[in-house]
Amino acid sequence: MNKPQDAIKAKLLECNINPTFQRNEIASVMLSKPQHLSAEQVLLLVNANDGHVSKATVYNTLNLFVAKGLVSEVVIDPSKIFYDSNTSYHYHYFNEDTGELHDFESGDMNLNSNSSLPENTVQSGLDVVVRVKNST
Amino acid sequence: MNKPQDAIKAKLLECNINPTFQRNEIASVMLSKPQHLSAEQVLLLVNANDGHVSKATVYNTLNLFVAKGLVSEVVIDPSKIFYDSNTSYHYHYFNEDTGELHDFESGDMNLNSNSSLPENTVQSGLDVVVRVKNST
DNA sequence: CTGTGTGCAAAGCTTTTGCACTACT
C-alpha cells in the first residue's frame, strides 16, 4: 500500500513544494511521527530506509521545508539544530544531561511583551528553551 | 594609565581564570561595555587593538569564559552565537532584518513553569528569543 | 626535572555554493 506516500505528497503540495523523490523520502522521515531530529539523524534515517540521498540535499531540503513552513527549527546550540514536525507555537525543554528535547505547552507560560516590542517592529517568532539537568 | 587593565584582571581572578595576555585582551573587548558579540567580531576587535591572538584561542577562551560564568551565550541560529557580557537572566529581541540583538527585561515575561518541569530535573537555564521584523 | 596549564596549527565538523542535469514549455 502507498496511501502514506500519497499523504506525504499532498502535504508537500499544500506547502508549494514540488514533491520529488528526495523530498518525499525526507518528508516521510520527518512527518512519520512527532519528533525532533537533527540533519545528521535525518540523513541516517533516509538512507537506512532505502535509496541514497546526499548530505547536501538533506540540508538544502530541510532549509526549504523550514522556509515553506512544513517543519520548524529549534536552535539549542550551534551545531545542534533540531527540526520539529510540530510547527505551532510551543516551547521546549532541553535536558543537558541526556540531550533529549521535549515539548512543553505554551499555556504554561505567559508573555506580557506585547506592549514592549522595539519601535517599528512586529513579532515574527518566539523561541523559548528551558534547560534542565537531572536532579537525581 | 592601566587601571582598566587591573579591573579586568580582577574580574578574571574572581572567576578563577588565570589572567594571561590573551585572556586579558579578549576580556577587555567583551567587558568594555554591554554588548553582544560573535566569536568573529571578538577576533577582529582583539586584533584591531594590538597583538595577534589566533582564532582557536578566541573560541577556546570564550568557551572558558562561558563555563566560568564570566559571559553568557545567546544562541540565535547556528553559526550566530553571541557572547553577552550581561550574565543575569534576561531575554533578547533579535531583529531578522537588521541582525541586531537587543535585551529585554525579564519583568515583561512571566514563566509559570515551576509546576511542570519534567520529572527528576531541575532548571539550569532559560533562553528566550523574540524574533521581530521591521514593520515599516 | 616533572606536572599542570596555555595557545595555536591542523584536523574535523557542519553548512553552503555552484554547476551539471533534468524536466517541463
Added chain:
DNA sequence: AGTAGTGCAAAAGCTTTGCACACAG
C-alpha cells in the same frame, strides 16, 4: 531549443582537538 528548477560534489566556514611550549613546584 530555451527556461526554470533540482541534487550533489566540492568548497567554504566554523569549531574542536591534540600537541608543542611555558611556567611553577
